[in-house]
């Protein structure tokens with residue numbers, strides 16, 4: 167299949183970028199990133215600069231491969247960009263490939279953005295401060311199955327940032343809600359529960375992420391199916407913490 171690409175090229179955060187047209191011969195069995203690999207081999211062969219994009223696991227686990235593909239975060243399927251396959255497109259299609267568009271995720275080069283705002287969000291409270299010591303006996307701290315299941319489901323968030331890129335407000339509420347809900351469901355998360363939500367929401371706003379207005383684009387774009395109601399948990403934990411005078 168022949169694919170007509172328009173790819174965002176930008177040398178550095180300080181300069182303007184632009185869409186540049188390329189043609190690539192791909193197979194429908196290739197992943198989207200393999201198709202970009204073919205483009206880069208062509209460019210290198212011609213002595214041109216390859217397109218910079220991020221990837222690591224290429225298995226939908228690490229969250230590093232976010233791309234806006236024809237205006238949709240991770241493209242037309244509900245999956246990560248690395249797990250998107252060219253069979254989702256047709257011979258002769260035009261595909262526009264851009265980086266995440268959100269102020270807290272500045273473009274570093276071409277399709278790669280700086281997502282360290284998410285790292286700072288986690289550092290502000292997305293952890294449990296315990297000295298783990300020796301391995302505890304299994305079931306020493308009982309966790310009811312519904313809570314364990316819910317904690318596990320939301321812990322599947324891979325921090326890809328698609329929720330932010332899809333949100334018209336550039337809000338990270340789905341990401342934040344997933345992290346808050348994960349720890350709020352577990353006994354180990356209770357000691358710091360109030361302080362955690364206050365600190366993380368403060369950091370979220372400090373980083374320049376927008377507020378949630380219940381549009382729902384985040385959950386529609388999320389490759390891990392994180393549900394919108396984690397944002398209700400986020401808001402309810404914040405209200406409780408403020409009532410406790412945090």
Ligand code: SF4
Pocket residue numbers: 322323324325326327328329330340341344384387388389390391392
């Ligand atoms: S909530 Fe979903 S879209 Fe947002 S960072 Fe986590 S996995 Fe990615």
Ligand code: FES
Pocket residue numbers: 220221222223224225226227228229230231246247248249
């Ligand atoms: S490269 Fe790891 S999730 Fe896509």
